[in-house]
Every structure is written in structure tokens, then in C-alpha cells.
Amino acid sequence: MNDLQLFDCDVMLGRIDGHFATYQGGLNSFETVEELExxxxxxxxxxxxxxxxxxxxxxxxxxxxLLAKSIKSKKNLYPCFIISPEMEFDKSFPETFIRSLRDNxxxxxxxxxxxxxxxxxxxxxxxxxxxxxxxRMPVFxxxxxxxxxxxxxxxxxxxxxRKYPQIPFIPCRHGRKTARNVFPIMKxxxxxxxxxxYFQLNRAIEVVADKFGAERMIFGTGMPVFxxxxxxxGLVFSQLSDKEKALVASGNIKHLIGRVDYSKV
Amino acid sequence: xxxxxxxxxxxxxxSAAAAGVSSINSGNAxxxxxxxxxxxxxxxxxxLERTNKAYMEKFxxxxxxAHIGEGETFPIPFSYEKDLVDTQNVLGVKANCVSHxxxxxxxxxxxxxxxxxxxxxxxxxxxxxxxxxPHFSNDIIHELTRAFDKSSYVRGVKLHPSFHSYPPIGxxxxxxxxxxxxxxxTILSHTWGSAENMIxxxxxxxxxxxxxxxxxxxxxxxxxxxDRHGIGIHPFLEAAHDYxxxxxxxxxxxxxxxxxxxxxxxxxxxxxxYGSDTPYMDAGYQIGRVLLADISDSEKSKIFGLNIARLLxxxx
Numbered sequence: 035m036n037d038l039q040l041f042d043c044d045v046m047l048g049r050i051d052g053h054f055a056t057y058q059g060g061l062n063s064f065e066t067v068e069e070l071e072x073x074x075x076x077x078x079x080x081x082x083x084x085x086x087x088x089x090x091x092x093x094x095x096x097x098x099x100l101l102a103k104s105i106k107s108k109k110n111l112y113p114c115f116i117i118s119p120e121m122e123f124d125k126s127f128p129e130t131f132i133r134s135l136r137d138n139x140x141x142x143x144x145x146x147x148x149x150x151x152x153x154x155x156x157x158x159x160x161x162x163x164x165x166x167x168x169x170r171m172p173v174f175x176x177x178x179x180x181x182x183x184x185x186x187x188x189x190x191x192x193x194x195x196r197k198y199p200q201i202p203f204i205p206c207r208h209g210r211k212t213a214r215n216v217f218p219i220m221k222x223x224x225x226x227x228x229x230x231x232y233f234q235l236n237r238a239i240e241v242v243a244d245k246f247g248a249e250r251m252i253f254g255t256g257m258p259v260f261x262x263x264x265x266x267x268g269l270v271f272s273q274l275s276d277k278e279k280a281l282v283a284s285g286n287i288k289h290l291i292g293r294v295d296y297s298k299v
Numbered sequence: 300x301x302x303x304x305x306x307x308x309x310x311x312x313x314s315a316a317a318a319g320v321s322s323i324n325s326g327n328a329x330x331x332x333x334x335x336x337x338x339x340x341x342x343x344x345x346x347l348e349r350t351n352k353a354y355m356e357k358f359x360x361x362x363x364x365a366h367i368g369e370g371e372t373f374p375i376p377f378s379y380e381k382d383l384v385d386t387q388n389v390l391g392v393k394a395n396c397v398s399h400x401x402x403x404x405x406x407x408x409x410x411x412x413x414x415x416x417x418x419x420x421x422x423x424x425x426x427x428x429x430x431x432x433p434h435f436s437n438d439i440i441h442e443l444t445r446a447f448d449k450s451s452y453v454r455g456v457k458l459h460p461s462f463h464s465y466p467p468i469g470x471x472x473x474x475x476x477x478x479x480x481x482x483x484x485t486i487l488s489h490t491w492g493s494a495e496n497m498i499x500x501x502x503x504x505x506x507x508x509x510x511x512x513x514x515x516x517x518x519x520x521x522x523x524x525x526d527r528h529g530i531g532i533h534p535f536l537e538a539a540h541d542y543x544x545x546x547x548x549x550x551x552x553x554x555x556x557x558x559x560x561x562x563x564x565x566x567x568x569x570x571x572x573y574g575s576d577t578p579y580m581d582a583g584y585q586i587g588r589v590l591l592a593d594i595s596d597s598e599k600s601k602i603f604g605l606n607i608a609r610l611l612x613x614x615x
Contacts, residue, residue: 037347061520062520077347077591182552214374236577237581238581239581260554261555261557262556263592264584264585264587265587266346266347267583267586271350271389272583
């Protein structure tokens, strides 16, 4: 029996009724924590980083708060807060910002520049990223990509990796044709990690393990919008050692979220 | 001559006669046009167990849509025959049905020969689609005849209106349709453009079997959903249900969760083909769509290999 202990880095909780345009039709949602847990259990996913659809599409602060309350009692569900530029303009920034992350045991955050309409340039969220850099907070970059042709600004990713070397950056859901941009950045910046959920280059997982090490890949699915079965079998059938598969399945993300250190701020 | 019966009309008529009613609700889950949330089907099965060899050996897996070779639009690692056979061995895939990327690229005739070479180098592991290029329409009959005469591993015809920037059923393809009809062949096309196009060709050339590439997997689960190319997927699924000689294959990088089982419900397992588009895409990912699906093993068997084996005359 395959006993990979999967830790899904990219799961959404909450409805997305009116936002089918964002995902070009993908409408599935986990309306309750129970639905989410049922799905995770079904596919042998033991742990998940969860973000809120409300935080991403409706109201960041309220959505993050709702998420934290919804999964507080769930030891295997880790909150991934959405962060946005206006957080820096809160009168009590940075204290409120830091307290919100720390009190809710947030060990990863996500930026959504496409759906939230901003450029991920260095002048945006500079103060926020400085804090995240001090505490080594993993940052997921979500451009609402559905298909490999969807644009992904790699220059911005490169600049962020260079400027904030203590932040593990994980671009979400980029396709096979991004290899010629991603690989050079991974070579130069060891704080760029690869989400395998949609990176379907032929035998990509082995290629990345060979070039950069299995330590640089993170398992994710994009549930509930996207089908988890593809990345699951993509990892299971990859020609890595069991040890390497275990790293991709859960070891790497556990290492990254385990390094978050709030004592630095 | 293949029977090209419109199954839905037949079933409606037979049911109506049996039930004595004058109109039948087709029972289509999407009879109305409103957005319907895909149903998450519960199951007590441990899905990861389905990746074990013992379960996978139940199926004869033949990849209905694959390739060999390289192109420069993006790096394609492990794309030649020896590496593809390695991947087949890992996944338990019996064979890939391939068109050569050179045939779809710079030289259709050389590419067709390269595909044949690969098939003959690894007997039984590759079956070939011969590529017909509409910009060399006068050569199509000659090239297809040459390829089919050259090797018994050549079993179908591949069209690529997208790469060739040509209308899916434009007149330059007529020699290919005629050739396929005469020999009762399968034509795989990326893509047919519309279900109407497929029905037109399937009806005009009733001995052909037509496969719409990439159709079954990018559907978002609503009747009116159109993809980024402005193509509605649902009509293809209905056409596959209605026409015995219309098929859809599954390969696509995008898969929306909870939808595949509805694809099977609408199109029917008899007219769906597993394909991975490897090495354009990793077959290990693509196989999960069917392997871990909430459908019966019988349906999986058809989709995984029995259907394409029947279409291409592959002995399983």
C-alpha cells in the first residue's frame, strides 16, 4: 500500500459562487470544514495549509479571521492568511499585523496580485515583506492561473527572491512551459520552491530533483477547484526514492513552516 | 460498414414505445442551463491503494494520445522511445498511440517514418498515427498510403488544425477523410473545432471513427461552460454519447475537481479514451484522472484501453 503522508500546501475553504470567471469555470468549493476534511481523508491527505475564499475574494481581514476560527481546533489544518498591500496602511501596523499572524499560529501566507489587482513589485508591501523576511515566513504567490498559458511574472518573483532571501517563495500552479523561467531562478535563488500541483513537464519531479534536489518541491493540489488526483499520482509514480517522495509529500513544507520564528519581531 | 446510428434518438424512441409516453426527459443531469455545483461523491475506498500494482494490473492501459520526439516551444525531457518505454513500465502502460512531433513540426513525412522506426524498435509498445498536413493536400493520399503500406504499426490518422493553422474540416482535409473512410480508420484531431463539425464528418464518412483530442478533461461541469478558446465542451460529450463513431480523449493539463465522473455519465464510458499527451505532459499525472476516479472498474477498463484497442485493431 502506498503510504505517502501527503501535506497539501494549497487548499481553499469557502464558497466562490460569483467568481467562476476567475477560475474559468471551476466552481467546486468546500463550504464547510467537514466537507474539506472528507475530501482530504478520501485522498490520504493528512495535513493541509488552508486559505479562505472570503479572504481572497471578499474581505481579507474578515476572511482570515473567519478561517482562523473555523479551523482552530483542527490540528492537521494550518491557516494560510491572505495578505494585501493595505495592511501596511493600518494605523496600528505593524503591531496588529504581527499579532494577527502570531496569535493565529499562521505559518504561511499567500499573496494574490491578479485577483486583488496589484503588481507584485518591490514598492508594494515592502514593510510587510521585511517582517516576513525576519520571521522566515513562507509566501505563496497565487496568480489565479488555470492553464499553462496564463501569465506569470517571473521577473517579479526573481526580484522578490533576491531581495528577501529568508522568505521561501512558492509560486502556485504554474505549468510546464514555465521551466525556462523557473529553473534559472531556482538555480540562483535557493529560496524559490516549486509547487508540483500543475507542473506537468514530462517527468518534471525527477528533473527538478536531479537539478536542484527533492528538497525544493512542495506537494499541492489546488482543491477544491482543481482535481487532486493528478498531482497525487504524479508524485506517487515519479521515479524518486521513497525518502525523496516523502520530502516532497510533506517533509519540505513541514520544514519550511517549522522554521517560522516570531521571536525575531 | 459501421453502424452510425444516433443512439439518443434510438433510445428515446424505444423507451417511448415501451412506456407509452410521447415525450421523454433524456435524463441528462444538465437538462437545465443553470450552474450546478459538481457533486462530490463520497467513497470509503482508500484512494492511494489504487496506485498499487495489484489494482493497476486489472487494466490493460493503452495511451490513446501520445507523442515521440521534441519541439522547441518548451523543453521536453525523456521524450524519445526508450525513455517513453521506461515510463510505460513504471505505470503499467501496455502501449502508446503516437504521432511524431517532427511530423507535427518541420517534416510530416520524415516524422511519420520516425514514428514507424520507434514502433518497430519496440514491438507492441507504440502504435502510430500518420500525420496528414493540409498544406500539402495533394500529397495526403500518397503519404497516408505510403505510411500504412510501410508498417502494420500504423493504425490511425492524426490531424492538427491548431499547429497547422487550418480550419478543422477545411477542404484540404478531404483526402484524409476519404482515405480514412475507405479503410475504416480512426482520425484523431486537435481539434475538430465544434461538435457540429464532428457530426458532419462522422455522418458524411460513416466508416471513420473520430476522436476529439483534449475534450473530456477541461470541462467545468456546467452545460454552457466554454473554455478559453471559446469552445463549449459539453456538446462534444453529448455527441460522443449520441454517435457511435465519435469519441473524446482525456488528455489535458487542467482538470476540475468533481467533474470527471459527470463526463463519464454524459458521454458514456464506451466513447471515452484515456490519453496523456505524453511527453508533452507527464503521464504519471494524467493517469490519476482515471485511476482514482469514482467509476466502476468496468468503465475504467473501457476508458483505459479496451476502447482504443477496438478502434485501432490492437490485440489485447
